[in-house]
Every structure is written in C-alpha cells, then in structure tokens.
Amino acid sequence: MSSTTEAITGGRLMVELLEEAGVEIVFGYPGGAILPFYDELYHSKKIKHILVRHEQGAVHMAEGYARSTGKLGVCIATSGPGATNLITGLTDAKLDSIPILAITGQVSTDAIGTDAFQEADIFGITIPITKYNALIKKADDLSRHFEEAIKIAMGGRPGPVLLDFPKDVQLEKTTVRKASALKIAPHHYERPKVKGDAQAFAEVLNGAKRPLLYVGGGAINSFASAEIKALAEKANAPVTTTLMGLGAFPGTHPLSVGMLGMHGTAYANKAVLECDYILNLGARFDDRVAKYQDFAPNAIRAHVDIDAAEFNKRINVDHILHGDLKDAIREILPFVKGGDRTSWIENIQSLKKNHPLDFDNSGDSIKPQDFLQRVYTKTKGEAIVSTDVGQHQMWAAQYYLFDKPNTWLTSGGLGTMGYGLPAAIGAKFGNPDKMVICVTGDGSFQMCIQELATIAQSKLGVKILLFNNNFLGMVRQWQELFYEERFSESQWTYNPNFVKLADAYGIPAMRIEHKSEIDKGVDFFLKDNGSALIEVMIPAEEKVFPMIPAGKSQQDLIEFKDLGKLKK
Numbered sequence: 001m002s003s004t005t006e007a008i009t010g011g012r013l014m015v016e017l018l019e020e021a022g023v024e025i026v027f028g029y030p031g032g033a034i035l036p037f038y039d040e041l042y043h044s045k046k047i048k049h050i051l052v053r054h055e056q057g058a059v060h061m062a063e064g065y066a067r068s069t070g071k072l073g074v075c076i077a078t079s080g081p082g083a084t085n086l087i088t089g090l091t092d093a094k095l096d097s098i099p100i101l102a103i104t105g106q107v108s109t110d111a112i113g114t115d116a117f118q119e120a121d122i123f124g125i126t127i128p129i130t131k132y133n134a135l136i137k138k139a140d141d142l143s144r145h146f147e148e149a150i151k152i153a154m155g156g157r158p159g160p161v162l163l164d165f166p167k168d169v170q171l172e173k174t175t176v177r178k179a180s181a182l183k184i185a186p187h188h189y190e191r192p193k194v195k196g197d198a199q200a201f202a203e204v205l206n207g208a209k210r211p212l213l214y215v216g217g218g219a220i221n222s223f224a225s226a227e228i229k230a231l232a233e234k235a236n237a238p239v240t241t242t243l244m245g246l247g248a249f250p251g252t253h254p255l256s257v258g259m260l261g262m263h264g265t266a267y268a269n270k271a272v273l274e275c276d277y278i279l280n281l282g283a284r285f286d287d288r289v290a291k292y293q294d295f296a297p298n299a300i301r302a303h304v305d306i307d308a309a310e311f312n313k314r315i316n317v318d319h320i321l322h323g324d325l326k327d328a329i330r331e332i333l334p335f336v337k338g339g340d341r342t343s344w345i346e347n348i349q350s351l352k353k354n355h356p357l358d359f360d361n362s363g364d365s366i367k368p369q370d371f372l373q374r375v376y377t378k379t380k381g382e383a384i385v386s387t388d389v390g391q392h393q394m395w396a397a398q399y400y401l402f403d404k405p406n407t408w409l410t411s412g413g414l415g416t417m418g419y420g421l422p423a424a425i426g427a428k429f430g431n432p433d434k435m436v437i438c439v440t441g442d443g444s445f446q447m448c449i450q451e452l453a454t455i456a457q458s459k460l461g462v463k464i465l466l467f468n469n470n471f472l473g474m475v476r477q478w479q480e481l482f483y484e485e486r487f488s489e490s491q492w493t494y495n496p497n498f499v500k501l502a503d504a505y506g507i508p509a510m511r512i513e514h515k516s517e518i519d520k521g522v523d524f525f526l527k528d529n530g531s532a533l534i535e536v537m538i539p540a541e542e543k544v545f546p547m548i549p550a551g552k553s554q555q556d557l558i559e560f561k562d563l564g565k566l567k568k
Helices: 010-020 032-041 055-069 087-096 139-154 167-171 198-206 225-235 266-274 325-335 342-354 368-379 391-399 420-430 449-458 473-482 498-504 515-526 560-567
Strands: 025-028 048-051 073-077 100-106 132-135 160-166 211-215 239-241 256-259 277-281 300-305 319-322 384-387 436-441 462-468 509-512 532-537
Touching (some): 010 032, 010 167, 032 100, 032 160, 032 167, 048 449, 055 073, 055 087, 087 160, 100 139, 139 160, 160 167, 225 325, 256 391, 266 342, 368 515, 384 420, 391 436, 391 473, 420 436, 420 449, 420 462, 449 498, 462 515
Parallel strands (some): 025 048, 025 073, 100 160, 211 239, 277 300, 384 436, 436 462, 462 532
C-alpha cells in the first residue's frame, strides 16, 4: 500500500475516492450508521447529494442516471432496513447489467454478529445480486476495495457492486490513499480481447440469403450503435432489438423491424421464423424472446457477447465470437460483403404491410397507443423515456420509436414496478437539458409515488404520463385471456385523485377522459420544460398486441386481428 503523512478518516477518504473517480452526483438517505460519512460528504464541493424519500428510489435513480449517461450510478443507505431497501434495485441492475455502486452504513465492527440495532448482513444478502461486494473492516483497506468495486462495476459486462461501511471504520484514520495492489485478477475488469476467427464468422453471414441481426442491451453498454448500423447497412440485413436494446439501432431506419419477443412486432417475430441466419449481438436469448430450441428453427445461429457464460446457456448456437461487442463488430466489418438480398428485404416489407401494429381507435375513449403516437410526434422522438412495468411499458416500447441509445430506460430482466419514476429523476439529473418522460400506470406509479417530493424539492422538470385503467392492466389481460375472466385481486377499488396529489407537491397536473381532449392534454403536458403530470383514463379492456403466450414460441403469436378467434 502507498501512504502519505496525513491521516484522514475513512469517511473523508470515501468522499475523496468518489471525487477522484469523477462522481458528481449521488442519491441517498442518511441514518445513524452512515452519519460519519454524511458529515464528510457535507464538505464536498464536487459531489451533489440528492435526498430521496425511500432507498428503493435512490437505487433506481442511480440506475436511471447510469443508463442514460453511460456513467457509474451511486446510491447511499444506512444499515439494516436502509440497506435492505436497496435489494430490489440491485437485483434489477444485476439482471439488466447497469453499473451501480451502493454504499451502505453498517454497525461498528465489534457489534457485527450480535443482532445489534439496525444490523443486517447486507454483505451476505447481496452476494447473489452484485458483481462484487465487500465488508470494509479497516480504513486501510478502503482504497483497495473501492478501486476493485469501481473497476468491476464498469468493466466487462457492467453491473452493481456494494461496499458495506461500518460506522467505526468511517471514523478510523488511515494514511493509505491508494492501493498498491488489487486482489482481483485483471480479467475481471479489463476489456477482453476478441476471441474467435472474425473472418470466418463474417463469411457465414456473407453466405446467408435471409440474415437477421438480433440486438440486445449489450449494444448500449458497449456503445456499439454506430458499428451495428454500419454492419446492418453493409450486410443489407434487417435488424430487430430486444426490449433492452431499443435505441441501439434507429427505430426509424428502413432496415429496422422493431422489437422482438412476447410483445414485439409481428413482423419481427415472423422474420425470426423465416430467416436462415440470425446474429445475436449482445443479447441473452431471454425467455420472453426465445423458446428453447424453437427459436429461429431454420437459421444458423451466431452469437457475439462479452460474457462467455451466455453462450449456449438457453439456446445452442453454431458460431461464437467472445469479446466486447464494439471491438468484435469492428473486426468483423472488413470481411462483410453486401450481396443481393432484394427478395429478403421485399419479404420484410411485405410482413410489415400485412402484420402491422394495430388497435381499435374507434369510439370516444382514449387509446394509449394513439396518445403515445401523438407524444412521439410532438417530441420528434427526442425525449428520454422511462417506464414502469406492465401494459404501458409495452405500448411505449411499440409506439415511441427510439433512434438513439441511452434514451430508453426500463426494467427488463426483473420487471420492477416502481422503477419508472425514480429512473426518470436520475436521468433528468444526468441530462438536465433533455426532456425526460416517465410513462407509468396507476399500479406501478404508487410503488414509488413518494419520489414526487424529490421532484418538487429539486424543481426538476420530469414529465409523468400516467395511464389509469383502475386495474393492474397486464394482470387483467392475462386473467381475461387465460383465466376465464376471473379478475382475482387485479382491480383497484380505490385510487387517489392523482391530479390533487400532484398539486399537493406543486406539480402541474391534468386529467383527460375523452378522445377530443387529447390535443389539449398533449399541449399541456409538453408546453414547457417544467414538471407536469397528465392522467389519461383508458379502457380497462384495452390490451397489448401482438402477444406470444407464456411458454410458447413465435409460431404461436397472437395478433390484434386474432382476438375474436381467441375469445371463441
């Protein structure tokens, strides 16, 4: 370990390490076991602290910040219940590969294991849901643990890390400012060299007549959007994205076939059935996209990923290239040839024409698809959009097109209700000059509704689009289609007056119920850069289509036009 003559407290050192790492903003909630660190944070001139109203809000804000900026997100909580309130967000970040550093207070080291007040073994609890975690037992060890945590959070396949920081260690003095050696192997954090024959890999693509590129969230994390666009255009290959990959390839591009999977476009799912080659770029063959061995049944399957554990995990593939996606595509590109794929492209266009996204827009009620299309047109697709989880999430993914990476924030792997509002707050702090819209539902919104206070306190211009059907909409959809309309505990018998609630926080709000009010509502919602909430009443019966029933494959896709046959 290197040292300096001046001894400082562990709490002070943690602040200095954060500053040196370029951290400019943290989200947190103080408590007794983390107070010495907070006292040192008070003196920082470089780090802005955002006081949240619940620790779950803090970790989701850190996720939204990280996802929208590409930087490390940082959240802070005290020991016991404060730390355990981070668990949902850490799990969310682990499944969606979001780089988060959580700093948790802990009881003093001599009290650990005694069931002390507000003690919880957050180190043991978070082992399965973090890439790295550590209980810091001495101030001299802090610099090493911090450096290891940051490198692992941002290196390779990104993800969350946690440092558990006992109160006495925060007060203990140390002269060790920087670790002279790390106890982790470089392969845990260094950008791996591409392994595999890029030329041979490209030649298989060149030989395909009906290729399809299948792009996942790894494309966002590796900043590979430009390379993917170059690959698609050079190969003249259509592109579909996962829910997490939206924005990695322009949604308005002629080669885009939109989102794949359970609620993806019909033409994307049908393209999977018809392609003769499918190239997975940074996706994980999620169960909401690919049914085991029924996925792309007529295709040669190829996979590029930074995480070797993803290869052949759910779907067997024929060709593998292991490494950072951006680097791998750069190695492939010189060997890629265009070829004549006119008939395949024409087939894709025919699929788009014959199997469009569709809904019934007759009558006086407001359809969420229509409203989202109008918001998209008005914003020209330039907003950062976060969502909660449910029908509104799928409608937003379908009807708001994303041309740029880091503009779509959603909980993909864990499906966390309550994610949307705090994620939007984190994104707005990271992108103050951009419009940030949270699309949510009446169920999800109430999971972290207290963070309206965070918006109000910071005078933050977050837009909240609240679809209200007085139901847990996706649950109701499944109950209607697959449970003989037994709506067991999916209807709200009481919802608050959301407009009055927003007004209580000083947030302008409006409620609309009829189609004739849409233009007025959109204008109110988007009229300036300030915060706003619009509550849009929608029919409880409205559903998300297309839909692949759980456990089924692309061959079992249900389109909107099939609804009548399904009910019979």
